[in-house]
Amino acid sequence: MAARTTGSDDALAAVTLAVGQEELLLDRAVAQVVAAARAADADTDVRDLGPGDLQPGTLAELTSPSLFAERKVVVVRQSQDLAADTVKDVKAYLASPAEEITLVLLHAGGPKGKGLLDAARKTGAREVACPKMTKPADRLAFVRAEFRVAGRSATPGACQALVDAIGSDLRELASACSQLASDVPGTIDEEVVARYYTGRAEASSFTVADRAVEGRTADALEALRWALATGVAPVLVTSALAQGVRAIGKLASAPGGMRPADLARELGMPPWKIDRVRQQMRGWSANGVSRAIRAVADADAAVKGGGDDPAYALEKAVVAIASSARSR
Numbered sequence: 001m002a003a004r005t006t007g008s009d010d011a012l013a014a015v016t017l018a019v020g021q022e023e024l025l026l027d028r029a030v031a032q033v034v035a036a037a038r039a040a041d042a043d044t045d046v047r048d049l050g051p052g053d054l055q056p057g058t059l060a061e062l063t064s065p066s067l068f069a070e071r072k073v074v075v076v077r078q079s080q081d082l083a084a085d086t087v088k089d090v091k092a093y094l095a096s097p098a099e100e101i102t103l104v105l106l107h108a109g110g111p112k113g114k115g116l117l118d119a120a121r122k123t124g125a126r127e128v129a130c131p132k133m134t135k136p137a138d139r140l141a142f143v144r145a146e147f148r149v150a151g152r153s154a155t156p157g158a159c160q161a162l163v164d165a166i167g168s169d170l171r172e173l174a175s176a177c178s179q180l181a182s183d184v185p186g187t188i189d190e191e192v193v194a195r196y197y198t199g200r201a202e203a204s205s206f207t208v209a210d211r212a213v214e215g216r217t218a219d220a221l222e223a224l225r226w227a228l229a230t231g232v233a234p235v236l237v238t239s240a241l242a243q244g245v246r247a248i249g250k251l252a253s254a255p256g257g258m259r260p261a262d263l264a265r266e267l268g269m270p271p272w273k274i275d276r277v278r279q280q281m282r283g284w285s286a287n288g289v290s291r292a293i294r295a296v297a298d299a300d301a302a303v304k305g306g307g308d309d310p311a312y313a314l315e316k317a318v319v320a321i322a323s324s325a326r327s328r
Helices: 023-040 058-062 084-095 114-122 136-149 156-166 170-183 190-197 199-213 217-229 234-252 260-267 271-280 286-306 310-324
Strands: 004-006 015-019 045-049 072-076 101-107 126-129
Touching: 015 023, 015 114, 023 045, 023 072, 023 101, 023 170, 058 072, 058 084, 084 101, 084 114, 101 114, 136 156, 136 170, 156 170, 156 190, 170 190, 170 234, 199 217, 199 234, 199 310, 217 234, 217 310, 234 271, 234 286, 234 310, 260 271, 286 310
Parallel strands: 015 101, 015 126, 045 072, 072 101
Antiparallel strands: 004 126
């Protein structure tokens, strides 16, 4: 299930409104606009702003006519959190958008900041729905759509097995679909999914991740070397590391006082995993999570062709993550 678009289907519409809380779909909505703008003008200037970056007068400055009439994309994330004075500026701009400028407003879609949401809709903004996919059936449809867009055939059993193996993280599902589509010739079936995401490979890669987020550097490195020696694909290790670090971040930022069952639904994790992650969280800080996420991103880029030695890149990431786990 891809993001749904209403209104104009032109990615270069004057205003695109991306509504929802699914980060992957929000990022894809932005990427689609940026790609369309740069296809029209390779020198397009992209400004990606958070709500704190947009002060009264900032939007007028960014959208004022340029001496060189350059194309520009202005992205405003979490627009529901904009200050009242800035909302007035945005509403005024919506009434008379500038030429060669594409404004992309990302909005969570709830009651907060609803006035801006309504104003954008009244002006006929192109709207992209980016809802959280909380139902297994929605995630299954998403996986099918990913393979379809990639031009690949996957059996129903393979799609279900992938959802069962990966869980509710849409980024991880998208990454898994992309990896299978690029690596596997012919029809993708349950056997292929099992080979990549269950059994020994899964156990090995997730053992590396568990030891790393627990701060056990030596054990994590030993598990990593064993995994690579037994044929586990480096990309599976980076995927497991990413899931492990994101789980720490999700639980650390979750509202306090929630019942275990409610917390499990909120975070998209089974209750047993929440218990394990809670134990792994000891020693972690917000800065540690940020450092670990950067380390995983660097390793992911290296194992996908950006570096000469995937094993070294993974070792470096494991050491960084384990160190971050002891940063408190």
